[in-house]
Amino acid sequence: MDNEVFRVEGVSKMFGAFQALNDVSLGVRHGEVLAIIGPNGAGKTTFVNIVSGVFGPSRGRVLLEGADITAFSPQRRTRLGLSRTFQITSLFGGMTVAEHMQLAVRGGDTLGHERAELLEEMGLAGSAPRPVDTLSHGDQRILEMAMAMATKPKVLLLDEPTAGMSVAETDTMIRLICDRLRGKVGVIIIEHDMSVVTQTSDRVTVLAAGAVAASGSPEAVLRDPLVKELYLGSAAGH
Ligand SMILES: Nc1ncnc2c1ncn2[C@@H]1O[C@H](COP(=O)(O)OP(=O)(O)OP(=O)(O)O)[C@@H](O)[C@H]1O
Ligand SMILES: [Mg+2]
Incomplete structure:
Protein backbone atom coordinates (compact mmCIF):
# COMPACT_ATOMS: atom_id res chain seq x y z
CA MET A 1 0.00 0.00 0.00
CA LEU A 82 5.63 3.59 17.50
CA SER A 83 4.05 5.15 20.58
CA ARG A 84 0.91 4.49 22.54
CA THR A 85 -0.92 6.67 24.97
CA PHE A 86 0.35 6.13 28.46
CA GLN A 87 -2.14 4.61 30.86
CA ILE A 88 -3.44 6.94 33.56
CA THR A 89 -2.08 4.51 36.12
CA SER A 90 1.40 5.33 34.82
CA LEU A 91 1.08 9.00 35.82
CA PHE A 92 2.75 9.90 39.13
CA GLY A 93 0.33 11.86 41.29
CA GLY A 94 2.74 14.19 43.04
CA MET A 95 4.76 15.07 39.94
CA THR A 96 3.90 18.04 37.78
CA VAL A 97 2.70 18.13 34.19
CA ALA A 98 6.06 19.58 33.09
CA GLU A 99 7.97 16.83 34.87
CA HIS A 100 5.85 14.21 33.13
CA MET A 101 6.68 15.73 29.76
CA GLN A 102 10.36 15.43 30.65
CA LEU A 103 9.90 11.80 31.70
CA ALA A 104 8.20 11.00 28.41
CA VAL A 105 11.18 12.14 26.37
CA ARG A 106 13.99 10.86 28.56
CA GLY A 107 16.62 9.71 26.12
CA GLY A 108 14.67 11.27 23.26
CA ASP A 109 15.38 14.39 21.28
CA THR A 110 12.43 16.66 22.02
CA LEU A 111 13.72 20.02 23.20
CA GLY A 112 12.35 22.04 26.10
CA HIS A 113 10.68 24.63 23.89
CA GLU A 114 9.10 21.87 21.80
CA ARG A 115 7.59 20.35 24.93
CA ALA A 116 6.25 23.77 25.94
CA GLU A 117 4.75 24.17 22.46
CA LEU A 118 3.08 20.77 22.74
CA LEU A 119 1.52 21.68 26.08
CA GLU A 120 0.36 24.97 24.56
CA GLU A 121 -1.28 23.19 21.61
CA MET A 122 -2.92 20.67 23.93
CA GLY A 123 -4.31 23.46 26.10
CA LEU A 124 -2.20 22.41 29.07
CA ALA A 125 0.35 25.25 29.17
CA GLY A 126 -1.26 26.84 32.21
CA SER A 127 -1.15 23.49 34.00
CA ALA A 128 2.60 22.87 33.52
CA PRO A 129 3.51 23.49 37.20
CA ARG A 130 0.52 21.56 38.57
CA PRO A 131 0.78 18.08 40.10
CA VAL A 132 -1.01 15.72 37.72
CA ASP A 133 -3.41 14.47 40.39
CA THR A 134 -4.97 17.95 40.49
CA LEU A 135 -5.96 17.69 36.79
CA SER A 136 -9.39 16.59 35.61
CA HIS A 137 -9.66 13.07 34.22
CA GLY A 138 -9.89 14.51 30.72
CA ASP A 139 -6.78 16.66 31.13
CA GLN A 140 -4.88 13.63 32.45
CA ARG A 141 -5.75 11.77 29.27
CA ILE A 142 -4.75 14.76 27.17
CA LEU A 143 -1.44 14.83 29.05
CA GLU A 144 -0.95 11.17 28.14
CA MET A 145 -1.40 12.17 24.52
CA ALA A 146 1.04 15.08 24.86
CA MET A 147 3.58 12.67 26.39
CA ALA A 148 3.14 10.24 23.51
CA MET A 149 3.43 13.11 20.99
CA ALA A 150 6.65 14.27 22.67
CA THR A 151 8.30 11.03 21.54
CA LYS A 152 7.73 12.24 17.94
CA PRO A 153 5.86 9.15 16.84
CA LYS A 154 5.38 7.99 13.28
N1 LIG B 1 -4.50 -13.56 29.13
C1 LIG B 1 -5.57 -14.18 28.64
N2 LIG B 1 -5.79 -15.48 28.85
C2 LIG B 1 -6.87 -16.09 28.33
N3 LIG B 1 -7.81 -15.49 27.59
C3 LIG B 1 -7.65 -14.18 27.34
C4 LIG B 1 -6.54 -13.45 27.86
N4 LIG B 1 -6.66 -12.16 27.43
C5 LIG B 1 -7.79 -12.10 26.70
N5 LIG B 1 -8.39 -13.31 26.66
C6 LIG B 1 -9.64 -13.62 25.93
O1 LIG B 1 -9.45 -13.22 24.58
C7 LIG B 1 -10.65 -12.64 24.06
C8 LIG B 1 -10.35 -11.25 23.55
O2 LIG B 1 -10.09 -10.40 24.67
P1 LIG B 1 -9.76 -8.87 24.52
O3 LIG B 1 -9.56 -8.35 25.89
O4 LIG B 1 -8.65 -8.71 23.55
O5 LIG B 1 -11.12 -8.31 23.90
P2 LIG B 1 -11.59 -6.80 23.69
O6 LIG B 1 -12.02 -6.68 22.27
O7 LIG B 1 -10.55 -5.88 24.19
O8 LIG B 1 -12.89 -6.72 24.61
P3 LIG B 1 -13.49 -5.45 25.42
O9 LIG B 1 -14.29 -4.67 24.43
O10 LIG B 1 -14.38 -6.10 26.43
O11 LIG B 1 -12.36 -4.69 26.03
C9 LIG B 1 -11.67 -12.68 25.19
O12 LIG B 1 -12.49 -13.81 25.01
C10 LIG B 1 -10.83 -12.83 26.44
O13 LIG B 1 -11.51 -13.52 27.44
MG1 LIG C 1 -10.50 -4.40 25.63
Missing part, protein backbone atom coordinates in the same frame (compact mmCIF):
# COMPACT_ATOMS: atom_id res chain seq x y z
CA ASP A 2 1.28 3.48 -0.86
CA ASN A 3 2.71 5.52 1.96
CA GLU A 4 2.08 2.82 4.53
CA VAL A 5 3.93 3.35 7.83
CA PHE A 6 2.57 0.45 9.81
CA ARG A 7 1.32 -3.06 9.13
CA VAL A 8 0.40 -6.21 10.97
CA GLU A 9 0.59 -9.28 8.79
CA GLY A 10 -1.19 -12.55 9.56
CA VAL A 11 -1.26 -11.98 13.32
CA SER A 12 -2.77 -14.73 15.46
CA LYS A 13 -2.76 -15.10 19.23
CA MET A 14 -3.50 -18.19 21.27
CA PHE A 15 -4.11 -18.10 25.01
CA GLY A 16 -3.70 -21.80 25.73
CA ALA A 17 -6.26 -23.47 23.47
CA PHE A 18 -8.27 -20.25 23.03
CA GLN A 19 -7.71 -18.26 19.84
CA ALA A 20 -8.04 -14.54 20.68
CA LEU A 21 -6.80 -13.32 17.26
CA ASN A 22 -7.02 -15.22 13.99
CA ASP A 23 -4.90 -14.14 11.03
CA VAL A 24 -5.37 -10.38 11.34
CA SER A 25 -3.73 -8.24 8.64
CA LEU A 26 -4.09 -4.48 8.33
CA GLY A 27 -2.07 -1.40 7.46
CA VAL A 28 -2.03 2.31 8.27
CA ARG A 29 -0.86 5.06 5.92
CA HIS A 30 1.06 8.14 6.93
CA GLY A 31 -1.40 10.70 8.26
CA GLU A 32 -4.31 8.27 8.29
CA VAL A 33 -6.56 7.67 11.30
CA LEU A 34 -7.66 4.02 11.42
CA ALA A 35 -10.32 3.10 13.95
CA ILE A 36 -10.58 -0.45 15.24
CA ILE A 37 -13.98 -1.30 16.63
CA GLY A 38 -15.60 -4.53 17.68
CA PRO A 39 -17.90 -6.02 20.30
CA ASN A 40 -16.66 -7.04 23.75
CA GLY A 41 -14.19 -9.89 23.62
CA ALA A 42 -13.39 -9.25 19.93
CA GLY A 43 -9.65 -9.11 20.60
CA LYS A 44 -9.06 -5.32 20.58
CA THR A 45 -6.98 -5.19 23.76
CA THR A 46 -5.06 -8.27 22.66
CA PHE A 47 -4.33 -6.47 19.39
CA VAL A 48 -3.14 -3.33 21.24
CA ASN A 49 -0.83 -5.44 23.41
CA ILE A 50 0.70 -7.14 20.38
CA VAL A 51 1.15 -3.86 18.49
CA SER A 52 2.76 -2.14 21.49
CA GLY A 53 4.91 -5.15 22.38
CA VAL A 54 3.43 -6.14 25.74
CA PHE A 55 3.49 -9.69 24.40
CA GLY A 56 4.23 -11.31 21.07
CA PRO A 57 1.81 -12.91 18.59
CA SER A 58 1.64 -16.70 18.28
CA ARG A 59 1.98 -16.19 14.55
CA GLY A 60 2.47 -13.27 12.20
CA ARG A 61 4.52 -10.08 12.02
CA VAL A 62 4.41 -6.44 13.11
CA LEU A 63 6.07 -4.01 10.67
CA LEU A 64 7.05 -0.37 11.20
CA GLU A 65 8.04 1.37 7.96
CA GLY A 66 8.54 -2.08 6.48
CA ALA A 67 10.94 -3.23 9.21
CA ASP A 68 10.04 -6.29 11.26
CA ILE A 69 9.64 -5.18 14.91
CA THR A 70 7.72 -8.26 16.09
CA ALA A 71 10.38 -9.21 18.64
CA PHE A 72 11.13 -5.68 19.90
CA SER A 73 10.39 -4.43 23.42
CA PRO A 74 7.84 -1.63 23.95
CA GLN A 75 10.71 0.80 24.71
CA ARG A 76 12.52 -0.05 21.52
CA ARG A 77 9.30 0.38 19.52
CA THR A 78 8.81 3.82 21.06
CA ARG A 79 12.35 4.81 20.12
CA LEU A 80 11.67 3.73 16.54
CA GLY A 81 8.49 5.81 16.35
CA VAL A 155 2.51 5.83 14.47
CA LEU A 156 0.40 6.51 17.54
CA LEU A 157 -1.84 3.95 19.18
CA LEU A 158 -4.77 5.45 21.13
CA ASP A 159 -6.51 2.95 23.36
CA GLU A 160 -10.05 4.23 24.03
CA PRO A 161 -8.87 7.85 24.41
CA THR A 162 -12.32 9.14 25.38
CA ALA A 163 -13.14 6.46 27.97
CA GLY A 164 -14.61 8.04 31.11
CA MET A 165 -14.63 11.53 29.60
CA SER A 166 -17.39 14.12 29.84
CA VAL A 167 -19.05 15.32 26.63
CA ALA A 168 -16.93 18.50 26.65
CA GLU A 169 -13.69 16.56 27.26
CA THR A 170 -14.62 14.13 24.48
CA ASP A 171 -15.12 17.08 22.11
CA THR A 172 -11.68 18.40 23.04
CA MET A 173 -10.13 15.00 22.38
CA ILE A 174 -11.88 14.75 18.99
CA ARG A 175 -10.58 18.19 18.06
CA LEU A 176 -7.03 17.29 19.13
CA ILE A 177 -7.07 14.09 17.07
CA CYS A 178 -8.38 15.92 14.00
CA ASP A 179 -6.17 19.02 14.28
CA ARG A 180 -3.00 17.68 15.79
CA LEU A 181 -2.72 14.06 14.59
CA ARG A 182 -4.81 13.48 11.48
CA GLY A 183 -2.76 14.15 8.36
CA LYS A 184 0.48 14.24 10.36
CA VAL A 185 1.09 10.77 11.83
CA GLY A 186 -0.43 7.34 11.41
CA VAL A 187 -3.04 6.77 14.11
CA ILE A 188 -4.74 3.61 15.30
CA ILE A 189 -7.64 4.38 17.59
CA ILE A 190 -9.50 1.74 19.56
CA GLU A 191 -12.88 3.27 20.31
CA HIS A 192 -16.30 2.22 21.53
CA ASP A 193 -18.00 5.55 20.87
CA MET A 194 -19.25 5.53 17.28
CA SER A 195 -19.66 9.29 17.22
CA VAL A 196 -15.93 9.64 18.01
CA VAL A 197 -15.17 7.09 15.28
CA THR A 198 -17.14 8.92 12.59
CA GLN A 199 -15.68 12.31 13.57
CA THR A 200 -12.02 11.28 13.68
CA SER A 201 -11.41 8.34 11.37
CA ASP A 202 -10.51 7.92 7.72
CA ARG A 203 -11.07 4.19 7.81
CA VAL A 204 -12.62 1.63 10.13
CA THR A 205 -11.73 -2.01 10.67
CA VAL A 206 -14.15 -4.21 12.56
CA LEU A 207 -12.80 -7.04 14.68
CA ALA A 208 -15.16 -9.82 15.69
CA ALA A 209 -14.20 -13.07 17.39
CA GLY A 210 -10.55 -12.31 16.73
CA ALA A 211 -10.82 -11.75 12.98
CA VAL A 212 -11.36 -8.80 10.62
CA ALA A 213 -15.10 -8.81 9.86
CA ALA A 214 -15.26 -5.61 7.80
CA SER A 215 -13.11 -2.71 6.69
CA GLY A 216 -13.78 0.53 4.86
CA SER A 217 -14.91 4.12 5.23
CA PRO A 218 -16.72 4.90 8.51
CA GLU A 219 -19.95 5.53 6.60
CA ALA A 220 -19.79 2.24 4.69
CA VAL A 221 -18.74 0.14 7.66
CA LEU A 222 -21.33 1.54 10.05
CA ARG A 223 -24.04 1.02 7.42
CA ASP A 224 -22.98 -2.61 6.89
CA PRO A 225 -25.81 -4.90 8.09
CA LEU A 226 -23.25 -7.44 9.32
CA VAL A 227 -21.66 -4.80 11.54
CA LYS A 228 -25.05 -3.68 12.85
CA GLU A 229 -25.83 -7.27 13.71
CA LEU A 230 -22.50 -7.73 15.50
CA TYR A 231 -23.28 -4.72 17.64
CA LEU A 232 -26.92 -5.47 18.41
CA GLY A 233 -26.20 -7.80 21.28
CA SER A 234 -22.98 -6.93 22.99
CA ALA A 235 -22.49 -3.23 22.38
CA ALA A 236 -26.08 -2.00 22.56
CA GLY A 237 -25.35 -0.57 25.96
CA HIS A 238 -22.35 1.50 24.88
